[in-house]
Amino acid sequence: MAYIDVSSVSKAFAAGRAVRCVLEDVTLSVERGEFVSIVGFMGCGKSTLLSIIAGLMPPDAGEVRLGGELVRGVRPKTAIVFQNYSLLPWLTALENVHLAVAAALPMWPRERQATQARWYLEKVGLASAADRRPHQLSGGMRQRVAIARALATEPDVLFLDDPFGALDALTRANLQQELAQLCSAEARPVTTIMITNSVEEALLLSDRIVPMTHGPRATLGRPVAVAIPKPRTLAQLVHDEHARHSRARVVESLTASVRRPRRLQCTPQPVEDIGLTAVPNRSGA
Amino acid sequence: MVPSVRDIGRLCLPLSGVVLIGLIWFAASRSVPDLPSPARTWNESKSYVLQPFDKRGEMDQGIGRLAYYSLVRVSKGFLLGIALATPLGLLLGVSPTLHRMFDPVIQILRPISPLAWLPLGLVVFRKSEPAAMFAIAVCSMWPTVINSAAGVRAIPQDYWNVAKVLHLSRFMTFTKIVVPATLPYIFTGYRLSLGIAWLVIVASEMLTGTPGIGGFLWQEYNSLIYAHILLAIITIGLIGFALDRLMGLAESRLRAA
Numbered sequence: 001m002a003y004i005d006v007s008s009v010s011k012a013f014a015a016g017r018a019v020r021c022v023l024e025d026v027t028l029s030v031e032r033g034e035f036v037s038i039v040g041f042m043g044c045g046k047s048t049l050l051s052i053i054a055g056l057m058p059p060d061a062g063e064v065r066l067g068g069e070l071v072r073g074v075r076p077k078t079a080i081v082f083q084n085y086s087l088l089p090w091l092t093a094l095e096n097v098h099l100a101v102a103a104a105l106p107m108w109p110r111e112r113q114a115t116q117a118r119w120y121l122e123k124v125g126l127a128s129a130a131d132r133r134p135h136q137l138s139g140g141m142r143q144r145v146a147i148a149r150a151l152a153t154e155p156d157v158l159f160l161d162d163p164f165g166a167l168d169a170l171t172r173a174n175l176q177q178e179l180a181q182l183c184s185a186e187a188r189p190v191t192t193i194m195i196t197n198s199v200e201e202a203l204l205l206s207d208r209i210v211p212m213t214h215g216p217r218a219t220l221g222r223p224v225a226v227a228i229p230k231p232r233t234l235a236q237l238v239h240d241e242h243a244r245h246s247r248a249r250v251v252e253s254l255t256a257s258v259r260r261p262r263r264l265q266c267t268p269q270p271v272e273d274i275g276l277t278a279v280p281n282r283s284g285a
Numbered sequence: 286m287v288p289s290v291r292d293i294g295r296l297c298l299p300l301s302g303v304v305l306i307g308l309i310w311f312a313a314s315r316s317v318p319d320l321p322s323p324a325r326t327w328n329e330s331k332s333y334v335l336q337p338f339d340k341r342g343e344m345d346q347g348i349g350r351l352a353y354y355s356l357v358r359v360s361k362g363f364l365l366g367i368a369l370a371t372p373l374g375l376l377l378g379v380s381p382t383l384h385r386m387f388d389p390v391i392q393i394l395r396p397i398s399p400l401a402w403l404p405l406g407l408v409v410f411r412k413s414e415p416a417a418m419f420a421i422a423v424c425s426m427w428p429t430v431i432n433s434a435a436g437v438r439a440i441p442q443d444y445w446n447v448a449k450v451l452h453l454s455r456f457m458t459f460t461k462i463v464v465p466a467t468l469p470y471i472f473t474g475y476r477l478s479l480g481i482a483w484l485v486i487v488a489s490e491m492l493t494g495t496p497g498i499g500g501f502l503w504q505e506y507n508s509l510i511y512a513h514i515l516l517a518i519i520t521i522g523l524i525g526f527a528l529d530r531l532m533g534l535a536e537s538r539l540r541a542a
Contacts, residue, residue: 073449074450082443090466
């Protein structure tokens with residue numbers, strides 16, 4: 001049995017009088033220490049799936065098991081990085097990290113907690129901004145604080161909910177690279193599930209990429225393995241033969257899900273956004 | 286530095302508003318024989334304003350001293366009120382069950398006039414001071430209750446998620462998330478509550494005849510010194526304005542932090 005086991009998870013939300021199926025029969029397994037990315041269009045239900053796996057939200061049907069145990073609520077030793085940072089605005093960068101460390105590792109002496117918080121803030125390059133509050137930081141810096149907050153709690157499971165989605169392209173590329181280094185630098189294996197709409201981001205960081213079909217009634221496509229040694233760089237991915245092959249397979253399964261929409265039994269929702277970031281090669285090819 | 290047209294406007298427009306009201310007052314005093322004119326009001330009130338802390342008798346005191354008594358009474362009632370209202374509001378914000386249970390009661394209690402609460406206070410406490418405090422507390426607490434509850438309900442899901450992910454204890458969630466996130470709302474509540482507390486003071490002093498700005502107003506009416514009624518009214522207005530500004534200042538500091 002895999003470390004994280006998602007079996008036949010479904011979820012629907014009430015949308016006015018109608019019921020909108022967001023996820024249908026989603027199954028996924030992730031091995032210990034593996035980095036898996038779920039790639040899909042904006043609004044396809046990726047975040048909902050992650051919230052369910054993380055225990056923030058219960059599924060309507062199906063179940064999630066983590067280390068053999070049924071997930072009910074957020075389990076300890078789990079860290080989540082949210083797309084909108086979710087830093088507490090009344091605390092400084094350091095205090096935000098420190099609060100997480102103090103809560104996650106309460107048996108540590110105070111000094112060790114403080115050192116840990118500082119150390120991780122330094123790791124993400126924010127030692128000099130430790131005493132600033134989130135609103136005095138740029139988006140990229142805020143997300144760095146959020147990443148430091150997540151890693152400083154020494155989690156064995158890490159959930160990244162489109163962590164760079166709110167950032168501009170350049171900052172995004174920088175932070176992706178840094179996250180790749182941070183993840184491979186961690187001493188313990190951290191099992192990670194990342195949500196993203198960027199295939200490049202997924203290629204850079206993951207061992208396996210799982211495409212998600214377009215919602216409503218989203219489900220997962222066939223996983224694509226990325227067998228390139230880590231840490232990788234974005235530049236390396238451009239020319240790598242294997243990366244090119246994986247990219248093509250992911251893009252193919254994503255676009256196929258759009259071309260052949262299944263008959264909808266739920267109330268159809270307007271497709272607001274065909275996030276083209278997921279198919280970078282389509283216009284160029 | 287030469288003042289710009291905007292600066293002049295900023296000072297002159299409010300001033301001309303005051304002058305206009307003064308003119309209306311003056312005109313009214315011409316047609317109503319018992320209403321003192323602005324000049325007469327000033328003449329008869331001079332000694333109260335210029336020696337604000339004189340004490341000549343129980344009710345015959347400088348305006349500063351009378352205002353001080355009233356302010357002390359208001360602060361006691363206001364502090365009692367918010368001491369009850371803040372935890373109650375936070376509780377109602379956290380628990381939808383409690384909110385559904387008590388919201389109708391609050392909506393019914395809220396519009397009751399201080400004049401209605403005061404006799405009840407006198408019946409229960411048998412003394413005018415605690416009765417006044419009771420009336421002020423009970424009238425002024427509702428904006429704080431309602432605002433603190435609204436503040437808790439307005440906490441974004443993100444922060445609750447942070448509490449869940451970090452496995453914060455109830456106590457930590459309260460001190461690290463609920464209170465700081467709600468503080469601006471609570472202070473808006475305090476500001477409104479203080480305004481009401483100041484409104485109630487006059488009514489309660491008039492009814493109980495205790496020394497203070499409202500008691501003074503009522504006594505001078507009974508002694509037919511109408512100029513002092515106007516003096517008391519203006520003083521009440523100015524102090525209320527100052528209190529509101531002070532609370533507003535505290536509130537905006539909080540929002541900036």
